[in-house]
Amino acid sequence: MPRQPALAVLLAAALALPAAVAGADAPPTRTTQEVLEASTPADWRTPDPANTLYMDLDAGRVVIELAPDFAPQHVENIRILAREGFWNGAAIYRSHDNFVVQFGDPHADDPERARPTGSARTRLPAEFERPARDLDFHPLPDRDGWAPEAGFVAGFPAAREGTDGAAWMAHCYGAVGAGRGLEADSSIGAELYVVTGQSPRQLDRNITLVGRVIRGMELLSAVPRGPEPLGMLEDPARHVPIRAITLASELPAEQREPIEVLRTDTATFDAYVESRRNRRDAFYKRPAGHVDLCNIAIPSRTPRD
Amino acid sequence: MPRQPALAVLLAAALALPAAVAGADAPPTRTTQEVLEASTPADWRTPDPANTLYMDLDAGRVVIELAPDFAPQHVENIRILAREGFWNGAAIYRSHDNFVVQFGDPHADDPERARPTGSARTRLPAEFERPARDLDFHPLPDRDGWAPEAGFVAGFPAAREGTDGAAWMAHCYGAVGAGRGLEADSSIGAELYVVTGQSPRQLDRNITLVGRVIRGMELLSAVPRGPEPLGMLEDPARHVPIRAITLASELPAEQREPIEVLRTDTATFDAYVESRRNRRDAFYKRPAGHVDLCNIAIPSRTPRD
Numbered sequence: 001m002p003r004q005p006a007l008a009v010l011l012a013a014a015l016a017l018p019a020a021v022a023g024a025d026a027p028p029t030r031t032t033q034e035v036l037e038a039s040t041p042a043d044w045r046t047p048d049p050a051n052t053l054y055m056d057l058d059a060g061r062v063v064i065e066l067a068p069d070f071a072p073q074h075v076e077n078i079r080i081l082a083r084e085g086f087w088n089g090a091a092i093y094r095s096h097d098n099f100v101v102q103f104g105d106p107h108a109d110d111p112e113r114a115r116p117t118g119s120a121r122t123r124l125p126a127e128f129e130r131p132a133r134d135l136d137f138h139p140l141p142d143r144d145g146w147a148p149e150a151g152f153v154a155g156f157p158a159a160r161e162g163t164d165g166a167a168w169m170a171h172c173y174g175a176v177g178a179g180r181g182l183e184a185d186s187s188i189g190a191e192l193y194v195v196t197g198q199s200p201r202q203l204d205r206n207i208t209l210v211g212r213v214i215r216g217m218e219l220l221s222a223v224p225r226g227p228e229p230l231g232m233l234e235d236p237a238r239h240v241p242i243r244a245i246t247l248a249s250e251l252p253a254e255q256r257e258p259i260e261v262l263r264t265d266t267a268t269f270d271a272y273v274e275s276r277r278n279r280r281d282a283f284y285k286r287p288a289g290h291v292d293l294c295n296i297a298i299p300s301r302t303p304r305d
Numbered sequence: 306m307p308r309q310p311a312l313a314v315l316l317a318a319a320l321a322l323p324a325a326v327a328g329a330d331a332p333p334t335r336t337t338q339e340v341l342e343a344s345t346p347a348d349w350r351t352p353d354p355a356n357t358l359y360m361d362l363d364a365g366r367v368v369i370e371l372a373p374d375f376a377p378q379h380v381e382n383i384r385i386l387a388r389e390g391f392w393n394g395a396a397i398y399r400s401h402d403n404f405v406v407q408f409g410d411p412h413a414d415d416p417e418r419a420r421p422t423g424s425a426r427t428r429l430p431a432e433f434e435r436p437a438r439d440l441d442f443h444p445l446p447d448r449d450g451w452a453p454e455a456g457f458v459a460g461f462p463a464a465r466e467g468t469d470g471a472a473w474m475a476h477c478y479g480a481v482g483a484g485r486g487l488e489a490d491s492s493i494g495a496e497l498y499v500v501t502g503q504s505p506r507q508l509d510r511n512i513t514l515v516g517r518v519i520r521g522m523e524l525l526s527a528v529p530r531g532p533e534p535l536g537m538l539e540d541p542a543r544h545v546p547i548r549a550i551t552l553a554s555e556l557p558a559e560q561r562e563p564i565e566v567l568r569t570d571t572a573t574f575d576a577y578v579e580s581r582r583n584r585r586d587a588f589y590k591r592p593a594g595h596v597d598l599c600n601i602a603i604p605s606r607t608p609r610d
Contacts, residue, residue, distance in 0.1 A: 097523040098478050098602070128590075142450055145595050173403050173503050182587050197526075198478050198600055199503060202584060202593040218402040218530035221502075225523035279507060282487050285433075288507040290450050292597075295503055297403070 032275040043268040044260040049248035056243040062216035070169050071127040071210045077120045078189040082247040084118040091239035095223040096231025098197030104190050126184040127208040132160040132167035138265045142290050146201040150293040152264035157293050169209040172199045172294035174217050178208045196221040199294035214300050262299040337580040348573040349565040354553035361548040367521035372461050375474050376432040376515045382425045383494040387552040389423040396544035400528040401536025403502030409495050431489040432513040437465040437472035443570045447595050451506040455598040457569035462598050474514040477504045477599035479522050483513045501526040504599035519605050567604040
């Protein structure tokens with residue numbers, strides 16, 4: 001019986017395979033795999049352990065890179081909270097479909113049961129944006145609907161209003177933000193959310209982003225959605241326990257995760273972006289010639305011993 | 306101790322609350338809630354049962370609306386497959402983080418074990434796009450990076466190249482497509498995927514979309530990600546069983562789901578889109594003044610008895 005391929009379908013849609021057939025008029029774009037295979041050690045960076053959080057769940061470890069260039073006061077508070085064990089025994093208490101998971105203290109609203117925030121500051125300014133000047137902003141070639149310019153700053157998806165205007169991190173998949181109430185300055189970094197759905201760029205410049213998940217998103221994105229409004233998991237039995245959140249710099253070097261992330265300010269990264277703009281593997285019949293900021297997954301790897 | 310709001314955070318980010326404070330210079334945009342509350346019965350439609358699939362999982366029901374205007378031959382084949390019970394006892398066998406789930410026959414590649422496809426056709430043409438003429442295309446006000454124009458056609462996110470060019474459905478969250486191999490015409494609609502991640506618009510015009518999930522996405526998006534490459538769930542113990550996929554028109558009327566979907570060709574829908582472009586609830590300090598096609602979730606509801 002004639003069969004269609006099943007398990008192989010979408011293969012090339014997900015991974016860039018070497019082009020089986022190159023069209024006569026195809027530009028000399030390389031596939032993603034070709035670009036990454038040709039990368040050199042200088043194309044990769046190791047995130048600073050002082051900016052790296054390990055979030056340990058029963059299912060495994062999520063690794064977050066913090067962005068002090070964008071949210072210095074929140075990041076410093078988060079370092080204090082991690083050092084003092086604020087999240088140890090806390091939980092993911094929200095999973096809102098096509099939007100976010102959120103974690104921290106499920107009882108933060110109840111003064112009788114709330115976890116102490118120790119020596120962390122209890123009031124911080126909003127850090128929604130910062131001046132673009134002095135930032136090494138690496139722009140994308142494609143236009144962005146949400147901002148005058150989109151690109152990357154030291155590994156973080158970002159946007160800006162020209163070189164003399166404001167710059168801010170973008171709410172792409174994996175972005176980590178500081179939950180707040182209605183007041184702009186009501187976040188302290190204790191209750192954090194992670195984007196698990198279509199990039200909610202409308203939140204850009206409306207809430208303080210503090211970093212980005214660089215490994216383990218699949219542990220957060222598959223948390224069963226909360227049945228209550230906003231995806232809240234009100235039944236404690238539905239909470240996803242957090243064993244601990246640890247600042248990597250608090251651990252001996254040999255206990256740190258050997259993660260490398262592709263630099264976003266190199267010719268290799270430009271070639272990587274081009275390989276996503278125009279897919280050259282055999283699956284694609286019509287390369288898009290475009291990519292949105294949040295469609296660019298930044299590769300990471302664990303170096304071989 | 307000063308506490309930040311925790312469980313209430315992001316409240317207004319997800320649902321549009323009535324504006325507590327309207328800026329003096331704010332345009333008269335209504336909130337999403339205000340728009341929906343002011344809608345009339347004529348603003349809603351009931352999908353045609355002949356274009357509606359019920360996908361029954363142990364966890365509940367997923368409802369898919371098919372789009373014969375875009376993929377008539379695939380839709381007709383899918384109706385045949387559903388009527389003949391092709392998917393009853395089949396499975397979700399792929400969950401690729403930030404991309405898709407895929408379902409059908411896990412053994413489709415193995416002639417010894419493959420399910421018979423009955424009287425369904427075993428070869429179909431690619432239905433990647435169609436002429437835009439004769440389509441009631443309702444454009445969005447905002448520019449789209451991936452296509453000259455983006456908008457909606459009878460409830461489906463779509464794009465086109467002008468009124469005389471091609472039109473196609475867009476790979477937004479919840480889009481249902483027909484998995485294929487490397488050949489453009491290698492899909493028959495038996496192996497289907499659903500977008501669960503950041504809209505992979507690069508697949509537009511490269512694969513046949515057949516419809517959209519209108520209810521139950523949260524049952525698909527939370528499927529634990531597959532450990533194998535491309536998110537494959539190779540261990541049958543990880544498969545998510547499909548009890549049945551049924552065409553609604555095969556059921557007596559009283560057994561059909563009473564779902565209504567907001568029409569996308571009305572003044573109410575325009576106001577809804579505007580409420581997403583410029584959020585006017587108290588949470589937002591800086592409305593974006595923009596929305597991407599795939600950030601517009603199309604409301605559905607179950608009419609009250």
